[in-house]
Amino acid sequence: MKVSDNCAACGTCIAVCPFTAISMGKNKAEIDMKKCTRCLTCVKACPLGVISRD
Amino acid sequence: MENKFGAIVVGAGPAGSTVAKIMALAGMKVLVVDRLPEIGHVKRCGEGLSRHHLDAAGIEPNPLWIRQPIDGAVVVSPNGTRIKLEGEKLDGYVIERKVFDKWLAQEAAAAGAKIQSRTDVKDIIREKGKICGVVAEFMGETVKYYADLIIAADGVDSLIARKAGINTTLKLVDICTCAEFEMAGIKLNEPDKIEICFGNDVAPGGYAWVFPKGQGRANVGLGVRGNRTDKTPYEYLKKFVKQLGYENGSVIEVNIGGVPVGGNTSQYVADNFALVWDAARQVNPIHGGGIGIAISSARILGEVAVEAWKKKDFSKDFLSSYEKKWDEAHGKKMRKLVRLRKFADNLSDRQLDDIAKKVKGFDLYELSQGKFRGFVRLAGKSPGLVRYLPLLLKS
Numbered sequence: 001m002k003v004s005d006n007c008a009a010c011g012t013c014i015a016v017c018p019f020t021a022i023s024m025g026k027n028k029a030e031i032d033m034k035k036c037t038r039c040l041t042c043v044k045a046c047p048l049g050v051i052s053r054d
Numbered sequence: 055m056e057n058k059f060g061a062i063v064v065g066a067g068p069a070g071s072t073v074a075k076i077m078a079l080a081g082m083k084v085l086v087v088d089r090l091p092e093i094g095h096v097k098r099c100g101e102g103l104s105r106h107h108l109d110a111a112g113i114e115p116n117p118l119w120i121r122q123p124i125d126g127a128v129v130v131s132p133n134g135t136r137i138k139l140e141g142e143k144l145d146g147y148v149i150e151r152k153v154f155d156k157w158l159a160q161e162a163a164a165a166g167a168k169i170q171s172r173t174d175v176k177d178i179i180r181e182k183g184k185i186c187g188v189v190a191e192f193m194g195e196t197v198k199y200y201a202d203l204i205i206a207a208d209g210v211d212s213l214i215a216r217k218a219g220i221n222t223t224l225k226l227v228d229i230c231t232c233a234e235f236e237m238a239g240i241k242l243n244e245p246d247k248i249e250i251c252f253g254n255d256v257a258p259g260g261y262a263w264v265f266p267k268g269q270g271r272a273n274v275g276l277g278v279r280g281n282r283t284d285k286t287p288y289e290y291l292k293k294f295v296k297q298l299g300y301e302n303g304s305v306i307e308v309n310i311g312g313v314p315v316g317g318n319t320s321q322y323v324a325d326n327f328a329l330v331w332d333a334a335r336q337v338n339p340i341h342g343g344g345i346g347i348a349i350s351s352a353r354i355l356g357e358v359a360v361e362a363w364k365k366k367d368f369s370k371d372f373l374s375s376y377e378k379k380w381d382e383a384h385g386k387k388m389r390k391l392v393r394l395r396k397f398a399d400n401l402s403d404r405q406l407d408d409i410a411k412k413v414k415g416f417d418l419y420e421l422s423q424g425k426f427r428g429f430v431r432l433a434g435k436s437p438g439l440v441r442y443l444p445l446l447l448k449s
Contacts, residue, residue: 010098011211012231012312015224016280020216024089044280047231047287047310 001031001038004050013042013051059085060363061203062188063167064175064214066093069331069348070207071158071169072111076356078166082363085199086162087173087190089208094155098210098311099345100234100265100273102248104146107346111353119154120147121267125246129418131410132253132403139415148248148265148273149345173197178204178217178327185218185326203359203368205328207352210312212333218324222335226281227399228316230260230342233287234275236307240300242266250341251276251294254403258282260342262294274300277313277342313342317392318380323373330355336384339395340422347384354379390424397446405438412436 007028014022014029021035022042031042031051043051060082063070067088074086102124108115124147126140163169172192179187179198187200206214210229215222242264249264256262259279266272276294278287288310295301314335322329330336331348338347358376362368401409409432413421417428426446433439433446 008308008310010310010312011209012229014211014213015222015229015312015314016226018223020213020223023213024211041226044226044284045229045231045312046280047233047312049286049288 001033001036001042002052002054003029003031004052006048007050008048010047012045012047016041016045057197057199059083059199059201061085061205061359062087062199062201063205063207064188065206065208065212065333066159066162066169066171067155067207067209067331067348068158068345069352070205071155071162071167072349072352073205073207073330073356073359074167074169075158075162075165076353077359077363078162080360080363082360084162084167085201086159086167086169087175087188087199088169088171089174091172092152092156093159093169093171094152096307097151097309098232099151099309100263100275100342101148101151101267102146102265102343103149103345104144104343106143107349110346111349113349115147116157119150119157121150121271122148123246124148124248124266127248127250128244129410130249130251131407132255133407135407135410137410137413137415137418138247139419141416141419143419148267150267175208175214178214185324188214203326203328203362205330205355205359206333207330208333210314210332212329215319215329215333218327220319220321220324220327220329222319222329222333224314224316224335227279228314228335229280230277230313230315231280231287232260232275232277232309232311232313233291234273234309235291235295235305236267236271236309237274237295237300238271238304238306240270240272240303242270242272252406254282256294256297257287257290259399260287262290264298271306273309274298275309313337313344315339315342315395317388318384321377323370323377325370326368328355328359328373328376336380339388339391340398350383351380354383387424390426391422393446394421394424394426397442400442400445408436408438409433
């Protein structure tokens with residue numbers, strides 16, 4: 001999964017990730033691929049559509 | 055020990071600063087940490103605040119952070135029907151969060167709390183399984199702070215709650231994802247009224263707003279629910295701005311954020327730990343407003359925290375009196391408003407227009423406060439609406 005540089009660090013993806021796979025980095029959200037199941041909930045929640053599958 | 059405190063509050067927003075101030079005034083040694091380099095900036099908020107919330111908190115409206123007094127609202131249905139809401143209860147302000155938040159933080163500091171910004175909490179520290187502190191990064195170094203009570207006031211994306219064992223994950227239907235432009239150089243038709251627009255074309259699962267900030271400025275934004283649309287709120291916002299005729303206006307701030315609209319999380323205390331405001335999803339599920347409830351919730355928690363400190367008992371059992379007191383103060387209204395939201399989720403644009411034609415501003419206001427009787431009588435006369443009433447009335 002990829003988080004583009006257009007990420008606003010709003011944290012909505014973190015709030016909805018069922019697997020607690022996302023955390024806030026310095027400037028944008030970071031997805032831990034060890035925990036991510038690619039359920040795409042974050043993709044649907046993101047206000048700017050900055051998350052995508054690799 | 056300089057890194058040991060009576061309580062650590064993570065997050066110096068209105069809730070964090072308020073709970074810190076109460077604890078500090080009682081004599082507790084309080085640390086407040088915030089990951090932002092500047093407290094209150096960048097806002098994830100429309101900046102609207104009712105007068106009665108300030109009154110309840112004993113806070114005098116202050117010209118430092120008041121931008122525009124508001125004395126009413128205009129609610130717009132999908133087909134453009136406008137319903138005016140006026141009266142004392144609608145009195146409020148559009149404020150400047152970056153000034154307000156810092157002002158509250160200063161108050162907490164003046165009360166004796168120690169606030170440290172640009173401090174990013176990474177994890178909870180446990181000793182023999184017991185929560186006893188936090189690990190954070192501050193100015194390039196890893197630091198550890200210890201306390202008998204950790205309060206998570208760190209917003210909608212709080213991870214500390216989960217690290218403490220409380221699941222606060224939100225379903226898509228329970229979070230409104232929002233995009234907002236703070237605009238300048240625009241002409242406001244009603245500079246002392248907030249405008250709220252509903253409709254599946256405008257803002258599916260949410261609403262669009264114009265919150266005037268005075269001098270040709272306004273927060274223009276909207277929220278949608280991710281389970282109702284594949285488009286982002288930003289795409290809807292561009293359309294809304296054009297619809298308002300503001301496409302040549304200036305955008306002086308871009309705000310993006312998620313607002314919990316599913317009601318408060320059922321558990322918000324654990325041994326040596328408590329959650330407040332967005333982290334606990336203590337937000338109005340109908341209009342997404344939170345500043346008032348933040349201050350109120352923080353006051354309830356602060357008082358319980360002080361009692362716990364005096365009794366040297368920070369167990370989940372003792373702290374659960376915060377949950378009980380919060381429920382007494384806000385629980386019933388919160389549950390009713392969640393039901394109202396679920397009811398409204400089922401309404402088509404046509405049904406919204408139908409309601410807009412029949413309802414008066416007063417009824418709408420009462421509805422937004424969780425008082426359903428007037429509306430139920432109205433809906434009872436409408437065959438299309440009657441079938442959804444059980445959702446509204448079920449307890």
